[in-house]
Amino acid sequence: MTAAIEILFVTLDPERAERVISGIRMRGTAVRARQASDRTELDELLASSRFDTVVLIESGLDLQLEDIRSALHQSGRQTPAIVITSRPETERLAIFDAGAFGVVGCGQEEVAAMLILKAVEYQFCCNQLHRTRNTLQEAERRYLLLLDSSRDPIAYVQDGIYLYANDAWREFFQIETPEDLARYSLDDFIAPEQQDLLQQLLDSRRDQPDTVETTQAMTLRDAQGRSFEAQVVLTDATVDGEDCTVLRVATERSTSSTGQLSVLDPVTGLYNRRYLIRSLEDALVTAARSGLLFALIDISIDDFASIRIERGLSTSDILLADLGVFLRERFPAPATVARLRGEEFGVLVPNVRRAELEPQLDTLIRDASERPVNLGQDTIKVTLSCGVVIADNSVPTAEHLLARTTRALEQARSAGGNRCHFHRPEDGGPARTESDQAWHARIEEAMANDRLRLLYQPVVNLHGADVPRFNVFVRLFGPEGQIYQPNDFLPAAERTGIAAELDRWIIRHAIEVLAQRLKQDPKATFFLKLTRGSLNDGSVVVWLQEVLHQHRVPAGNVVVEIKEATIITNLKAAIAAARGLKAIHSCLCIDDFGNGLNPFHILRHVDADYIKLDGAFVRELVTDANNQQAIRRFTDAAHAKGKQVIVPRVEDAATLAVLFSLNVNLVQGYFVHPPSEQLDFDFTQVL
Structure with missing residues (x-):
C-alpha cells in the first residue's frame, strides 16, 4: 500500500472524521485528508485531486451516497466510498446495494478506520493489477509488432x-x-x-x-x-x-517484403481501430503513472444505413471521408482520431474533464447538423450521436472502454440521436455489473447450446462399503472450449436472477442420469445443490417432486444440498423448503457448515440429515490441532443429533487417516476420486 493515503471526508462533523483519522494513524499509516461539506466543494475537490477513498459521514448532512456516486461519475473517478451512518441495521443493506464499499455505525470509528484501510488496500491491489495487465499488454503488443515487422x-x-x-x-x-x-x-x-x-x-x-x-x-x-x-x-x-x-x-x-503493418484507414485516411486500441493501452499506462483523466468518444452518423441504401456506396464513402476531416479539425493533437468500424469514429482525448469536454461536444453536434456536405451534384446534411466515457486507470482494459462507449452511443441513438450521452455506471459498480451481465448471457447461451457439463464426485463412507453417493458439480464451457468453474459464474447467476433456472437445468439433467444409474444400483444417491434463487422460489420442492415422478426416481435417492450462509440469510424460505423435502421423503445436507458462533443452532430450525463441513477445516489438518479439535466437536455433536458428517477437499492419505481417527462418516476429494463425467467409482473398495 502507499505510504500515505488520501481521504476525502464529506461531513459536517470534523471531530468524528478526526477520530477516524486517529484510528488509521494508530495503525501506522499516514493520512492526508480533505473535507467537503456540500456538493460544490465535493465537485471541486474531486475535479482537482485524486483520493484513495471517500468517506461520507451522514450525520446532519444533506448529501447522500447517491450524490457521492454522482459526483464521482461526473469527475470520471471510480473510488470506493465508505458510509458512516446512524441508520438502524435494517436500513444499511440498502446502502451497500446502492454501491457503498462499506457501511458502519456512528460511534464505530475504530471499525471505520480498519474498513478504510481495507478499501484503500483493495483499490491499491486493483490498480496494481491494472498496471501489470497494461504493462503485459504493452509488452505483448510490442513483441507482436516486432514479429509483424520481421x-x-x-x-x-x-x-x-x-x-x-x-x-x-x-x-x-x-x-x-x-x-x-x-x-x-x-x-x-x-x-x-x-x-x-x-x-x-x-x-x-x-x-x-x-x-x-x-x-x-x-x-x-x-x-x-x-x-x-x-x-x-x-x-x-x-x-x-x-x-x-x-x-x-x-x-x-x-x-x-518489409512486412510493415498499416495503421491507416483507407477510406478516411485516419488511424484504424487497431491503432486506437494501442493508444488506449498507452493512455491506461499513463493514467496509472500520473492519475490524470482521459476521455474516449464514440461518434457515429445517425441513420447511416438508410443514407447508404438511398444514396449508394460512393456517397457513404464521401460522408465518411468528410467526417474524418471534420473530426480531425475539432480534435487536434494530442487527441487521437480513428475510424472504429462502419460509420463509427473513436476519439481519444488526454487530460480532460467533463466540464471542459461536454460543451465542446455540444458545439460539435450542433455544427455538424448545420453544415452541408458537398456530394458534387448535390449536398446533404447529417446529424451525429456521441457516446463518451471519462476514465482513469481503474478501467481494466481498452476493450472495456470501447464496450462502455458503445453502450453510451446506443443510449444516445435510442433517445433519438443528434445528441451526446456520457456513460453512467449502473448501481452496484460498473465492473461487476458488466461482468454479471456477460455471465448471464454466457449461462443462457450454455443452457441453450448444451455447453454445461455435469461432473460426479463420489462421497465415500470411511468405515466400509455403503450406499453409492455422488456429489453433482457443473462446469460451463465457452464457445472456444474455455472451462469455467462454478465459483466463476454462480455468484453472477445469483445477482442477475438466473440462478433458479440454472439450478433446474442441472437438477433435471442429473435426475435423468440418476434414473439410468438406478437400473444398475437401486441405492445410488445424488447430492444436488440449491442456490438462494431456488430457495426463494416457493415452488422448487413441488417442481422437484414432479421431475422425480416423471423419471420414476424415488425421492429418497436425492439429497438436496444448501449452503449454511444461504439458509441463515433466507431462514423462512429454508424452513419451508426443508419441511417440503421431509414431506416428499427426500434428504437435506447443510453445506459449508461450521462458520457461525453456534452452528448447531441452525438445526433447531432446519432438520438436516447431513452436515458437510466447510473445507477450511481440512486445511493443514494433519498439523493443525485446532482444526482437528473443531472437527471432533462437530462430529460428536452431529452424531448425538443423529446426523452424518461429510468432510470435503480430502487431498492426501495423511488427512484421510486423521479423519478416520476423528470418526467422520463420509469424505470426498481428489485423493478419493476427482470429479468425472463418468459414474465409474467402485464403492466396494476400502479406502
Missing part, C-alpha cells in the same frame, strides 16, 4: 496447428488473409517426402533446452503448390501457458 516468415505451431503467423509468413506461402491460415496445417507447406523428417525434428526437440535452435534445409511449398528450398529454424516458446514450436524460414525470398 522480414523473416515466422509462425507459432502446436501439434501441427497454427497459433499465429506474421505477415511475412502469409506472403511467403501465398496465404491471402489471416483467416485463411486456419484452413491449413503445418504439413500443407512441407513437401510430402519430408513431413516425416519434420516430425523427427519436432520430437528431438523435446529433450533439448528451449533456447537451442534446430536448423534444417527442407523442401517447402506454398498454397499454390509451388516447391522451393529453404532453411527452417525451430525454437520453442509458450503462448497463453501452452508450449508450442516457433518456425522461422531463412531465405532470400523472405527479405522481399
Whole structure:
C-alpha cells in the first residue's frame, strides 16, 4: 500500500472524521485528508485531486451516497466510498446495494478506520493489477509488432496447428488473409517426402533446452503448390501457458517484403481501430503513472444505413471521408482520431474533464447538423450521436472502454440521436455489473447450446462399503472450449436472477442420469445443490417432486444440498423448503457448515440429515490441532443429533487417516476420486 493515503471526508462533523483519522494513524499509516461539506466543494475537490477513498459521514448532512456516486461519475473517478451512518441495521443493506464499499455505525470509528484501510488496500491491489495487465499488454503488443515487422516468415505451431503467423509468413506461402491460415496445417507447406523428417525434428526437440535452435534445409511449398528450398529454424516458446514450436524460414525470398503493418484507414485516411486500441493501452499506462483523466468518444452518423441504401456506396464513402476531416479539425493533437468500424469514429482525448469536454461536444453536434456536405451534384446534411466515457486507470482494459462507449452511443441513438450521452455506471459498480451481465448471457447461451457439463464426485463412507453417493458439480464451457468453474459464474447467476433456472437445468439433467444409474444400483444417491434463487422460489420442492415422478426416481435417492450462509440469510424460505423435502421423503445436507458462533443452532430450525463441513477445516489438518479439535466437536455433536458428517477437499492419505481417527462418516476429494463425467467409482473398495 502507499505510504500515505488520501481521504476525502464529506461531513459536517470534523471531530468524528478526526477520530477516524486517529484510528488509521494508530495503525501506522499516514493520512492526508480533505473535507467537503456540500456538493460544490465535493465537485471541486474531486475535479482537482485524486483520493484513495471517500468517506461520507451522514450525520446532519444533506448529501447522500447517491450524490457521492454522482459526483464521482461526473469527475470520471471510480473510488470506493465508505458510509458512516446512524441508520438502524435494517436500513444499511440498502446502502451497500446502492454501491457503498462499506457501511458502519456512528460511534464505530475504530471499525471505520480498519474498513478504510481495507478499501484503500483493495483499490491499491486493483490498480496494481491494472498496471501489470497494461504493462503485459504493452509488452505483448510490442513483441507482436516486432514479429509483424520481421522480414523473416515466422509462425507459432502446436501439434501441427497454427497459433499465429506474421505477415511475412502469409506472403511467403501465398496465404491471402489471416483467416485463411486456419484452413491449413503445418504439413500443407512441407513437401510430402519430408513431413516425416519434420516430425523427427519436432520430437528431438523435446529433450533439448528451449533456447537451442534446430536448423534444417527442407523442401517447402506454398498454397499454390509451388516447391522451393529453404532453411527452417525451430525454437520453442509458450503462448497463453501452452508450449508450442516457433518456425522461422531463412531465405532470400523472405527479405522481399518489409512486412510493415498499416495503421491507416483507407477510406478516411485516419488511424484504424487497431491503432486506437494501442493508444488506449498507452493512455491506461499513463493514467496509472500520473492519475490524470482521459476521455474516449464514440461518434457515429445517425441513420447511416438508410443514407447508404438511398444514396449508394460512393456517397457513404464521401460522408465518411468528410467526417474524418471534420473530426480531425475539432480534435487536434494530442487527441487521437480513428475510424472504429462502419460509420463509427473513436476519439481519444488526454487530460480532460467533463466540464471542459461536454460543451465542446455540444458545439460539435450542433455544427455538424448545420453544415452541408458537398456530394458534387448535390449536398446533404447529417446529424451525429456521441457516446463518451471519462476514465482513469481503474478501467481494466481498452476493450472495456470501447464496450462502455458503445453502450453510451446506443443510449444516445435510442433517445433519438443528434445528441451526446456520457456513460453512467449502473448501481452496484460498473465492473461487476458488466461482468454479471456477460455471465448471464454466457449461462443462457450454455443452457441453450448444451455447453454445461455435469461432473460426479463420489462421497465415500470411511468405515466400509455403503450406499453409492455422488456429489453433482457443473462446469460451463465457452464457445472456444474455455472451462469455467462454478465459483466463476454462480455468484453472477445469483445477482442477475438466473440462478433458479440454472439450478433446474442441472437438477433435471442429473435426475435423468440418476434414473439410468438406478437400473444398475437401486441405492445410488445424488447430492444436488440449491442456490438462494431456488430457495426463494416457493415452488422448487413441488417442481422437484414432479421431475422425480416423471423419471420414476424415488425421492429418497436425492439429497438436496444448501449452503449454511444461504439458509441463515433466507431462514423462512429454508424452513419451508426443508419441511417440503421431509414431506416428499427426500434428504437435506447443510453445506459449508461450521462458520457461525453456534452452528448447531441452525438445526433447531432446519432438520438436516447431513452436515458437510466447510473445507477450511481440512486445511493443514494433519498439523493443525485446532482444526482437528473443531472437527471432533462437530462430529460428536452431529452424531448425538443423529446426523452424518461429510468432510470435503480430502487431498492426501495423511488427512484421510486423521479423519478416520476423528470418526467422520463420509469424505470426498481428489485423493478419493476427482470429479468425472463418468459414474465409474467402485464403492466396494476400502479406502
